[in-house]
Amino acid sequence: MSSPGRGYDGRIVPDINGSRVAEILQQLVRIPSVNPAFPGGTGEAELGRYVEEFLYRLNLPAERQVVAGGRFNVLGTLPGRSQRKLLLEAHMDTVQTIGMTVPPFDGRIEGGRLYGRGACDTKASLAAMLAAIEALALAGIRPEVTAELAAVVDEETTYIGVSALAERIKPNAADYMGAVVGEPTGLAVISAHKGCCRFYVDVYGVACHSSNPAQGVNAINQMNKVLTFLSELHESRYPQRAHPLTGPPTVCVTGIQGGIAPNTVPADCRITVDRRTVPGEEPLVVYEEMKHQLEELASAEGLELTVSEPFVIDYAMETDRNEPIVRYLLAATQTYEPQASVQGAAYCSDASKLVRVAVPSVVFGPGHISEAHTQDEWIELSQVEQAACALRDLILSVKAI
Ligand SMILES: [Zn+2]
Known part of the structure; x- marks a missing residue:
């Protein structure tokens, strides 16, 4: 989904190719990353290595943040023209695969959907973030803000991944204009949750x-x-x-x-x-x-x-709807999904841990929470592509304020 003719600072917006987004998501789903607290838990290390390689291949810095034995977050950077930072965060772990009625790790594509464990929650969000960063890096674009990617462990049980990330960010939290936490919100911008x-x-x-x-x-x-x-x-x-x-x-x-x-x-x-x-x-x-x-x-x-x-x-969390992260993300998303709006959610997420260290955060991503953790987990690929485009536009449009 390209945006022909739209430009930021006189630049052409780099295209995001739908089949490339699907390919990234398929690769993510084919790497099992079941949380070790669940039956058949493999941990997230292999997926972490994939994300690390993905960033290295784009000549972007990547770093491991070791959280527990064999478990690490991967932190990447798309350098911007200022020290102001925009954080894109998604968890790498999934729930177990017991009782699934589709092959959990095939990444089968059928009828515009991709099936598998984590396809919806939340590898689709991670794929959208990676696709957005890839498009900008390959085009040699240096946005006004520095975009940081954090692929973290352990959202599905005790939040040790995001908690370690929040501790690391805390001393410099003022540098962050906001964070997007990837979860299946159906492209709604979730600014408050329980x-x-x-x-x-x-x-x-x-x-x-x-x-x-x-x-x-x-x-x-x-x-x-x-x-x-x-x-x-x-x-x-x-x-x-x-x-x-x-x-x-x-x-x-x-x-x-x-x-x-x-x-x-x-x-x-x-x-x-x-x-x-x-x-x-x-x-x-x-x-x-x-x-x-x-x-x-x-x-x-x-x-x-x-x-x-x-x-x-x-913790519950709330980010003021006048915060730039809410406004810019909503505007970027409405280009592709005019119905997108600011909403609240009943579930918990990594976002509350970032809000606790004063980073204004929202939850956002393709797919619906009703499809998370299901026996036939799937994601609509067109929505993953829309999310990737919205995140690309967010990174390009956000001001270093
Ligand atoms: Zn999730």
């Missing part, structure tokens, strides 16, 4: 023979009061805290365990709570609030209950 806080609640009862349950205290029945209370929070109280882009906070019970035998009144019951936060809510503050509410419920209802420390927290 965070989360996950913890366990245990309720204790007294075991006895279930032929005479009145002699004991049934922990599962007791837990029912907690479940009712959490539903009430979700349905009645959280809607008042809705954020205009992400919607309201949510609470979802995602697991339950209790009982040891069919003929014993259960003495223990545990639930897993997944509380999603909205911009403006701090996960640890939210956790303390819920802990307090549950302890109040316990004393009102005579429950014996404990609330564990959170085992996962992640």
Whole structure:
């Protein structure tokens, strides 16, 4: 998809060839990079070496940032005319391939779609970034801002890749005018998304023979009061805290365990709570609030209950829609997808870790989140090409402000 006649600083915009974009994506999908935390996890090292080679071949500097044993981010640079920086970030890891109904690593192309694990989440975004950088590097273009590429490990579990990247950026965060974090957004510019806080609640009862349950205290029945209370929070109280882009906070019970035998009144019951936060809510503050509410419920209802420390927290994020990264990316995308708009999302991403170190960030990429992690994961190739063109235009249009 070329942009004939459009130019920046009097230059002709280098063409981006759709079949080249497809070829890059196919190569990425053919390199397994299942997160090692998942069954069949290969890690991201081979894909990292591919990205490194890709940059070297364009005579661009590339560097490894070692994050853990055998796991490294790859950081590349397309030098600009100023020290102002634009970061393009995408994760290299994917989820497992168990149960897939298409070959996960063939990169089969059919009917304008490319199939395989990671095709949508988020190798398509990485391919679009690589294609944009390649087009500009081969044309010998030096944009006003320096574009940095970061292909990182471990987005699908504990975010160690982007966390290490954010630590590295932190001392010079003011140099960054913004970051684009690749995820399947359907070419929407996501300027706000939710965070989360996950913890366990245990309720204790007294075991006895279930032929005479009145002699004991049934922990599962007791837990029912907690479940009712959490539903009430979700349905009645959280809607008042809705954020205009992400919607309201949510609470979802995602697991339950209790009982040891069919003929014993259960003495223990545990639930897993997944509380999603909205911009403006701090996960640890939210956790303390819920802990307090549950302890109040316990004393009102005579429950014996404990609330564990959170085992996962992640941050919500929001970038002002007047930030240049939001405005320039939206304008660049609307050239190819006039319906593109600024939106919010319910999921978490690497972007919140960059926002925490004061880099204005947005989430953007081809494909739809509903196709991520699926049995027949696929991506519409025309959208990958549109994303590549939009990123190329972003790099060319953004000012060193
Ligand atoms: Zn992803």
